[in-house]
Each structure stands twice: as C-alpha cells, then as structure tokens.
Amino acid sequence: MRLITRGGYNWTDRYPWIVEAALKNRQKRFVIDGEAVILGVDGISDFDALPSGRHNDEVQFCAFDVLVEGGDDLRKLPLSMRKANFERLLARRPEGIFIKPFERGEIGPDLFRAACQMGLEGLVSKRRDRPYQAGRSKHWIEIKNRAHPAMDRVKEALR
Template sequence: MICRREGPQARLWSRNALNWTQRLPRIAGGLLELPCRSCVLDGEAVVQLPDGRDDFHALRSAAGARNAMLMAFDLLELDGRDLRALPLEERRAELRRLVEAGPVDGVAFVDAIDEDGEALFRHACRLGLEGIISKRRDSPYRSGRSQAWLKSKCAGYVRHGEQ
C-alpha cells in the first residue's frame, strides 16, 4: 500500500491502484499525526489478531478495515525530498525517526531482521505466517518486481478464516 500525506490530506492506494482512503480511516488519521508536512510511505495494511498474527481477510469487512494499521517498511518522500535513490537502509532510518517521533495511532514501523534468511523463513512458516520479504539494504527504491527484493511464501499457508 502506498500512503501519501500532503499537508492536511492523506490518500491511501492499493497495489492495484484502488483508493482505500475512506475504507482505512485509522491509517489515514495516523498519517496526519506524523511530524511532517508531506510524506509517502510504503507498507502493508493489516488487522492484527489477539495472538499477534495478521489477518488480511479481515480487511474485507468494514469493521476489520476500520481497525487496520499500516505496517510501514519504506519511506519514499519526506517534506518534498525524494528519497527513492537513497539506499533502503537510509530510507528506513528516516522512516523510523518519523514514525517513532511520537505516538501515532494507525501507523507502525516494521523492524528489519538481519539474520540467516533460510532460518528466518523456516521460523516464519512454523509460526503460521504467510512468509517473508527479503530486501537488499543498499538498494534504491524501485516500484514493482526487481532483483533487489524477494518474496518467499510458506507452502500450505492458509489465511485466517479460510480453509
């Protein structure tokens, strides 16, 4: 999900270019709490279950969508500065400072785990998660698929609520 704040307005766009601003009011409100004039964040909208897992299926319901949070993992623009050419590591450092500057409801910074990818993937699958995303720390931002990132899905993953 791409989330844009420009002054007092927030806009949320799905990967399929659908406007989700009205559907996800908690995230839109959280963007307006960030200490900046403008920003563009990349992240995943999720509804968290009591056990800490994410329930993507819940986004389909109005009640679930109202409680969704943005798990932010990249910062593309901040106060008019285009950050896309910077290495991921630098963009994430800026994102952490922005999100953690004060309490923000609806937007959370997603920590990166710099560990053995194969072991982390196996652990994610044992926990019943969908999978992991691996990104090169030194890569600039590129929309769409690229050699700089890899999505690894767990075999047999079933979204919560589906059988």
Template structure:
C-alpha cells in the same frame, strides 16, 4: 509517501486478512510501514534502503501516528527466520539488500520467499 501493508492483527500478533475485508476489521486496520519513498516533496527512492528506513523510523518515533507502525528489519539467519515464519502460518518473508534503491515491481535485490503450505483465501 510510505510503502507498507494494511493489516488487522490478532492478539497473538498474526495478521487476519479476512477481518480487513469487513467494515469492523477495516476500522481496526493499521499500516505496517516498511519503507519511505518520499518526504516533503523529496523523492527518496534512489537512496539505499537502510537510509530510507532510518528516516522512516525517526518519523514514526518522533510523532506516533495512530494506525501506523514501523516494521523492524531482522538481520538473522534467513533460513531459520523463514522456517519460523512458516510455523507461525505467515505468508512468507521478503529479503532485501540494505544498500538497494527502491524499484517498483520486481527487483533482483529483493527476494520474496513464500511458505509452501500458506493458503490465502479470498
């Protein structure tokens, strides 16, 4: 079982959420996978994020699956990364502790930072 987000990517790499709602866009959608919660019936949620992501990377690279992409983590300066995400008109960034287990809902180990000028139109 994967955790990720379905997106339609524009040629410049940005996501087009409006295209995802159309039939044509849905056919071009892909899953940006960023966590692995279960594998072969084994619950991985208690493992540290870093271990779950290493296993996810191995799976995706071993047998590429159409429409699924592994999302790399970035260990950069968080403030600079956030400013860059906002300049690109992204929704924001999510900062996660590498040693954190998976928790449904909110977690003190994961911080979502939204860009102040981001507007999601439904």
C-alpha cells in the same frame, strides 16, 4: 491525506484509523510503502478479516519503506539510509501505523521455519545497498509460507 492502492484506488475513506494516525505525524508530507492489515489477538495479520470490509475501522498500516519525506524524494537512496529516515519519521507514531521489523542478515532455513511456525505469510529480503524500485526486482526475494491460509486464496484465484 490520501491512501492510494497499488492499483490507483483512493481508499482514504475506507480505513479511518490509518488516516487518523497519519494526520498525527509531525511530518505532514510523506509517502510510505506498506500494506493494510488487521491484526489478530496474537499480533499476526488476519487475512480473512480484511476482504470482508466488516472491520475497516480496525485496519492498521504495516509500513515497509519511506519514499518521500517533506519535499525530498528518497527513492534513489539505498535501503539502509531510507530505513534510518523511516525510523525518525515514525518515531512518535500513534497507534494505527507500525513499522515492519527490519533485520540485517540473510534469510536462512531456520529463520524461515520460525516465521512459518509463527503463522507468518512469508519473508521478504531486500538488498540494503539498493535504491527503491516499485514492483518485483532481482534485488529482493519473497519467500512464501505455502501452508499459510492466504495461499488458499491464491490457489483459488489461479483456478
């Protein structure tokens, strides 16, 4: 079991709850795409808690996509088929890993406003008929909530 970051760092020792949850999965060989998060009491990611490292034992994995299951590379399958595999893979998942909700439809102004009112960082929209592609793509759109506290750190980094 390894937790590898986008930058290639091995953070397996850093986030024990994620490792423990992954090891309890019935499928022993899988690769999932997602992000490490600390959830606040409201169930929303607490972006200020993660960088401090003081709460590493509370870090969970918010899973977005499955790339490999068993010995099968699923990246060439359309998103809709990967999501079906994903639900089966994590059907009996223990606490520590959760699936980011997946809704069919378009991101409209009402949905985006609701996400902002909930305190979410933003929304991501991907084409359900497309294979997995690492990094940015013309086939997926990310819309950020500019009022979210995470945007302050982005602005600071750009200065």
